[in-house]
Every structure is written in C-alpha cells, then in structure tokens.
Amino acid sequence: MMTPEEQNFMRKINAEEKIEPKDWMPDAYRKNVIRQMSQHAHSEVIGMQPEGNWITRAPSLRRKVVLLSKVQDEAGHGLYLYSACETLGISRAEMIEALQKGTAKYASIFNYPTLTWGDVGAIGWLVDGAAIVNQVSLQRTSYGPYARAMIRICKEESFHQRQGYEALLVLAKGSPEQKQIAQDSLNRFYWPALMMFGPHDAESAHSAKSMQWKIKRETNDDLRQKFIDQTVPQIEFLGLEHPDAAIKWNEERGHYDHGDIDWEEFYSVINGNGHCNRQRIEHHVAAHEEGAWVRDAITAYNDKKNANKVKNVA
Amino acid sequence: MMTPEEQNFMRKINAEEKIEPKDWMPDAYRKNVIRQMSQHAHSEVIGMQPEGNWITRAPSLRRKVVLLSKVQDEAGHGLYLYSACETLGISRAEMIEALQKGTAKYASIFNYPTLTWGDVGAIGWLVDGAAIVNQVSLQRTSYGPYARAMIRICKEESFHQRQGYEALLVLAKGSPEQKQIAQDSLNRFYWPALMMFGPHDAESAHSAKSMQWKIKRETNDDLRQKFIDQTVPQIEFLGLEHPDAAIKWNEERGHYDHGDIDWEEFYSVINGNGHCNRQRIEHHVAAHEEGAWVRDAITAYNDKKNANKVKNVA
Amino acid sequence: MSDAIKAATLEYATRLGDDALVLGHRISEWVSYGPFLEEDIAYANVSLDYVGRARMFYTYAAELAADGRTEDDFAYMRSDRDYHNLLLLEMPRGDFAYSQVRQLFADVYYSLVLPELVKSKDERLAAVAAKAIKETKYHVRRSRDWVHRLGEGTEESHKRTQKAVDQLWGYTHEMFDMDDTEQLLADNGIGVDVSKLRDQWHKDVSAILTEATITVPEDSWAVRGGRTGYHTENLGHMLTELQIVHRSHPGCQW
C-alpha cells in the first residue's frame, strides 16, 4: 500500500508536474536522480580533458577560440549540474570524492583518447550530438532542477555540435591527409558514441524504475535510433564512409537498420581497459590535490576578512 | 722568508714538476685549484642543460645520437673533474652545495639560452672550441690530477667540436632559412665565446697568482687571440658573415685585430641579468631535490646488504 | 601612411599580437588543471580575451603586410626568433601563485597601456584598445583579488606568492623599454610611450603587493630581449605545441 506521500508523489509524476527540491520524494528516487545528475556533472568535467588535450595544438586561432569556449562551457555545465544536484542534499565535495574514489562514474566515452585534431571535431559532432539527443529527452525529466539545467545546457551544446561538425567538414573537404584524419576520427568515435546511450534496455539495471519515475523519458534504444538516423545524412554530406557496413534504410520501420554494437568493448572499457580510465581520474585527483593550498588560502583569507568585519562592527 | 716546504713547492713549480695530492701546498694554492677545478666541473654539468634542451627536438636521428653522446661526455667530464677535485680535500656534496648556493660559479656562457637548433652547433663549435683552447693550455697546469683530466677531456671534446661545426656547416649550405639560422646562432654565440677566456688580464683578480703557480699557463688575452685567429677561416669556410665588423689581419702582429668586447654585457650576465642564470640553478636544485628519495633508497639498501653480510659472516 | 610609419605599425601590431597570443596560450594551459571548476572557467575567460585580442592585432598586421598572409600565418608560421612578445608572458605556467602574479603584472600593464592606445591616431589600433579596455578592468580586479587572497591567506600561499614575485620581477623592466620603432610611433601619436608608464605601474603594483603583505623586490636584476626575438628557452617549447599541427600540413585550411 502506498503512503499518502507516495501517492501524491506518483500523482505529480503522472501529471507531468515537476518534483522540486522541497517536495517529498522516495529515497530511491532521490538516490537515482543524484546518481544520474552527479554522473552527468562528472562527465562534463572529465570531458574537459580529452578536448583540453588539443587546446594548445589547435591549428588555427579561430579553432583555438572555439575549443576554449567549448571546454569552458563544459566546465560551466558541470558547475550548474553540481549546483542543481546539491538541491538533493549532497555536497559538491562529496560528489567529487565519489568521482575520485571511483564509486561515481562518468560517461565512458571519455575513457577514449583524443589522438588527432579530427577527434576534436568528432567529439563535438558525435559525442555532443549523442549527448544532445539524450538531453533533449531529459528536458522533460521529472526532477525540476534537472529539467531546467537540461534546457539551458542544450542551447549551448547545439552550438558546439555544429562547430565540431564544421571542423570535420573542413577536414573532409581538405587535403588527402586531412580527409584521412576525418575518416579515422569518425571510425574511432562512431561506435563509442552509440554506446553512450547505454546498453539495450533489457540489460540495463536502472532503466525500469527510471522510466516509471519519469527520470528517464525514452528508452536507450529509442534514443540511440534517433541518433543513428540523424547521423547517416551527416556522414553522407561529409563525403566520408559510414563506419557501419550494415547501415541500411528500413522503409517499414521508418528508421535505419544497423549492425551489432560490440558490447564486449563497451564493458571492457567501462571496467577499466580503456586507454584513459586511469589517466582521467589521476588528472582530476592531481589537479585537486595541487589546488588544496589554494583552496586553503581562500578559506583562511575569508576567515580573516570576516573576523575583521566582526571586529569593526563590534 | 719562505719556509722549506714553500721553497720545495716553488722548486717543483719552476721545474715543471707536477704537484700531486699528497704533496704539501700553500693553502691559497689549494683554494685556487679547488675553485678552478670545481667551477670547471660545474660548467660541464650546467652545460648539459642548454644542450640537453635540444635532445628531444634534434632534427635527425644522427644528430640526436651525436648530441646525446656529447651531453653524456659532459656529464662524464664533470664526474671526472669532481673526482680529481676531491683529491684536494673537498667532497662532491660540498661542491654541489656551493654551486647551488651560488658561492661557486660556472662558465657564464651557459647563462645564455639555446633558442634554435643552430645554437647546438654553435655551442659545439665555438663554446667547446674556446674551452679546448683553454684546456689544451691547462694540460700543462701544475696540479697533476687537473693536468691529466685535461688531457683526457681534450681528446673527447675535439670530436664534439668537429661535430658541432659540421652541424652548422650543413645549415650554412642548406636552405635560406637554415643559413639564416646558422648566421643567427653565430651572431649570438661569437662574442660570449670570446668572453669565456675571462677579462683582460689587467682586470682579472686571480690571474697573477695563478700564473705564478702555473695553475694558469697563458694569459686570458693570449688564449683569446688564439681562438679568434682559428675562428676566422672557420667562419669563412661556412660562408657566413663574421660578427665582428672590425676583424682584420695584422701582418706585423701575425694575428687578427678585432673589435672591442662589450664587457658590460659580460659583467651584466655574470651578475644575474642573463636569460638563464636562475633557471640553470633552479633546474640543478630541482633535479637534486627530486632525486633525494632515490639517493636515500640506495643508502638504505646498501646498509641492509652490509648488515646482512656482517650477519652472514658472524 | 608613410612607408616608415607603415612598417613600424606592422611591427607594432605584430608585437601586440604576440604579447596577447603568448599570454592567452599560457593561461589556456590551466584549463582542467585549476584548483576548482570556477577557476577553470575564469581562466578560460581570460584566455579567450587575450587570444581574441591577438586575432585582432594579427588581422590588422596581415592587412598592413598585404602579402597574402593571414592571422594564422602570423601565429603559426613564424619562428620564435621572429616572435616579439615580452618575456614575462612566455614564462611557464608554474604554480597557481606564479601564474596569478604574472597575470597581475601583465593586467596592470595593459590597464595603463590601453587607455593610451585608445587615443591612437591609428583607428584600427584604437578600436582594438577600445574593445580590450572593458575586459582589462575585470582582469585587474580579478588578479588583484587573487594576489590579496594568496598573499594574506596562509603561510604557504604567502610564501609561494612572495617567491613568484621575486622570480618574475626582473622580467617586468623591459615592459617599459622604448626602441626606435615604438619611439617613432609614439612621436606620431600612433603608439604608446610605455616608458612614461613605469612609475604608475610600479605604484599600482606596489600598492596591491603591499596590501597583500608581499615585499616589493629591489630592482636588482633584469632580463630583456623579447622585442628583438631574444627569448628565454620557454617560447620554443610553447610554439612547438602551438604550431605542430598547422606546420605538419602546409597550406591546409582548418
């Protein structure tokens, strides 16, 4: 039997009313949203690394500026999501600790290395592209602060996705070497981008409850199909070869049929065999530890200023 | 009145007999030779930095190997000179401390930065070239271990000087950009190389005593003239412009007349306004401090092994 | 514009572009390495301001050169012997105090240079200065606040800040040097006479440092050479990263 609070909670959910920070919510709902939001924030922050890897080597001033803006926006998104998540009663310090200890995850796509300038474009186009498909859907998520964060973030990320695509377009229409770089980046990031939507829903541990509570609005496979469908003409326009030899329009379904995803690779990478798993966390930890004295200085300074204020008032 | 030891000491000096570690020597002689030998060792070691700056960027595998060998030899020379200097009753640790504190100097030429690949050739040709002129003279220095070190070092450094010259020759005969690089390196290192021989003897604090004790065998100006004379045809062969507009053969003297050296620059650099003064010492200190745990490990390991030996014997 | 003035203006715009790009690039090295997210964002902001400024100066320089070169040719195809930025700006990232102190020195400098440059008879230089002035007020405030926090914060942050000031002081003197090029431009109301800004800079910086309990160093050493391309060993490595992709694909678009 549902308690009155539970009933009211489910009434809101079913009526597409937002759940706000002060509302009662089941413990499991709170935990689920914390997990999803904090991991979303961690992904934005960790994602700064593979792209940040190319800021100093960006091959034109315009690309340098665009990439700097992108990475800066990602930091901002992380910040915004951490703040929104704090409304659920967890602190940023706790979230950061969970990330660094490995108990909280980040999008496994960022365990892949950025090896060429083309990868920067591929990330903007495919990784941000996949994220946007997911985030557009999440604009209707039941937790209010999360939904509003998604609306805000989607606006900025669309711009970056176009920039990434444009950077790849220039390569694809450039010299033979540049075209090869573009094709290679597409080949390496396409399948991992598809994996960003998560396992087939039958296999996903969290899916059922998430759907019921409208944290998640569409299935992994539906979102993935959207992404696959939108990407086919984009690849054609680039004049590149589609990495999936089995991609084929299915008139009946009204969607593209596609080849099997190598889920072994997905699990292998997420479980520690990716190129950058350790590096992403070590980098985050190192920056955090190196910055400890800075944070301590701020605290000490603020304490001194407040003590002075009190003194001056007294 | 000279004491019997002083008389015997001067007799040896005047008879071109070597002073060996176990011989009596005036305190001031000991200090003078320690200063000169240790600073010579420091110079070899510090000199590894400006050249080491280009190992990772050496533009051909052959040049990479040659430069690695050169820097390695310099380390070896430093080692050899530290060992020879220890025969005078000072430890390597004391010498290193003096270097890092700034009480002991190193050749000020290494306060100059290596800005281009051409500088690597220029250092080999001009800096080693000047060092060789000095070291050939020092092969007849009165302190035995120092003289023998000079003989050994000169052999290796002649090879490196030729390599440096050859590297510059390739540039000078290469593309217009390469030729410009060679000319630029010559322009920046020529005068500082002349300054390596030290101030005009009239102005040199240590010169008189050093000459009397045959630590020093020829005057700064004589050695400098040798170097200037040998360098003119070398520059001609490279097809480069001589940096000294006033260079002119003097039939009467049998030497090249030359323009005035900017001693203000010499003193300015040696007194702290060079590009790399602080960096050279900071680098040395940082490597030393970072290596402390390694040296501690060696000591601890040796102690354990010796303790075991004693145990096994007992 | 006379040939002499044109040549001098081209050199001047290039120098100002080099300054801005080198500093902007150095600052960008902090992204994802900052002590907390807000700083990654703030540093990225400042970096964008300076790189944006560089683009404006280089674009003007390219027009003056009128030899087919673009802003990217200026940034990516010149060797470090041809870069004419101030040495202070190419010094490494160092620790957080080191970067903030260098930033303070540079920001206060530009807070004095730009109000002069905005009066330039050269409309293009004046326009760039006009855009940059707004940012610079923010930059100075930010740097000043940071040096206060770090100077007065903890014993460790104070030590690091004092050390940074002592290590960087000698690189600040050349910021106020004038050579023939800049003298010609100053005489013609085009460029800034930076030699006249030294005292104010010293006054402004000293006030901030002193309030932050940092000792202002003596003027006992000075390293110079940036304006003639006589760099420290830092720039070569920076340009290596900056230029590698562009140089590896000669003539390509990005």
Added chain:
Amino acid sequence: MSDAIKAATLEYATRLGDDALVLGHRISEWVSYGPFLEEDIAYANVSLDYVGRARMFYTYAAELAADGRTEDDFAYMRSDRDYHNLLLLEMPRGDFAYSQVRQLFADVYYSLVLPELVKSKDERLAAVAAKAIKETKYHVRRSRDWVHRLGEGTEESHKRTQKAVDQLWGYTHEMFDMDDTEQLLADNGIGVDVSKLRDQWHKDVSAILTEATITVPEDSWAVRGGRTGYHTENLGHMLTELQIVHRSHPGCQW
C-alpha cells in the same frame, strides 16, 4: 622474398624501430634530470643503445620500402596513428621508480625477444638482434639492480615502486600479442612468436619483483592498441617535440 613477406617484414622492422625510438626518446628525457651524475650518464647510455637500434631497424625498413625514404622519414614524417610501438614504451617519464619499472619490463622483454630474433632467417634482422643482445644483458642487469634498490630501499622508494608496477602492469599484456603480420613472419622463421615468451617474461619479472619485496599485480586490466597505431594521449605530445624542427623545414638536410 615474396611480396607478402616483404610487406610484413617492412611492417615488422618499422614496429621494432618505433619501439626502440620511442623508448630511447623517453629515456633521453632524464638527461640532466637524474638524481646524480652517474645516472645521467647511465641513462644516456641506454638511450643511445635504443636510438641506435631504432636507426638500424628504420634503415632496413627504408630499404625494403624502396620509395626514397630514409631512416629520418620514418622517424620524423609519420603521424602518431602510423607509429606502431608498444604503448608501455610511450608512457611518460614519471618519477625515477616509474621509469625504472617500465625499463625493467621492456628490458626483460627484449632479453627474451632478441635471442629469438638473432635466429631469424632474415639476415638483417638477425644482425640487428646480434648487436642488441650484448647491450640487453647489461640493460637487464641494470634495471634489475635498480628495482631491487628501490623496492627494498626505503618505505618511500618501496611505495613508489609498487605504485609504478601497479600503474604499468596493464600495458605489458599486449607485448605478447600476435597479429597476422607477426604470425606470418613467425611461421616463416623471420619474426619472433612473442606469445611464447609470456610465461618466461612473467617468471623472470616476478622473480625480480618478489625479491625486491614488490607484489606482482593480478592480470585484471589491459590496455592494447600500439601495433595498430591506437595510442595513449602521450605519443602525440612526444612526437610533437621530436618532429617539430624537421617538419618545420620540409626537405632539408641536417
């Protein structure tokens, strides 16, 4: 030599050259950064051995390619997607323990590979192996002695050594992978079947680590990709430094 064998041998010689150059270059980064002079000399020695080995492999590869390329084209004009070195070798310099542990793993590997390669039906490969075998005995002894000192030395050196072993272990597994290219060559008595060396390597390394009081990690993770040019983010930065001067002056001699 059949076309297939020739192509495979070219690829193989290139891989072995890439291995040697990448490792030699990494080691060279220690020069003037070592804990004392004798180590600068020793590391330079090892670096020279590996770079020298790279030159021999690349020279042979260039002959097989017969397309006008030289050893320098192989080293300086290929992108990192075309480099086929083992990932272990491109990992950063790290601290002294990290470098020595990586060196141990690599040296023991070559102490097993080279005695097989010296039997190669390909005389050139066999000749390179013959030269390299002598050095490798010295390398293994040196690495082993260092890992002993560091493992057993102090608590700090032990901790750093264990950490290095734990961090690098996952990169060692791909050293024993065989692909079609290497299988074809092994089947024809030209290349080494490295899959057969895994157990001995594990035995040799475990003995050294255990004697050094270091715990041998479980085989719980593995990163692979070197032989197909699927690198870590380290190689790009290394090649940036390595190639910048050469690439900035296309077609020039040095």
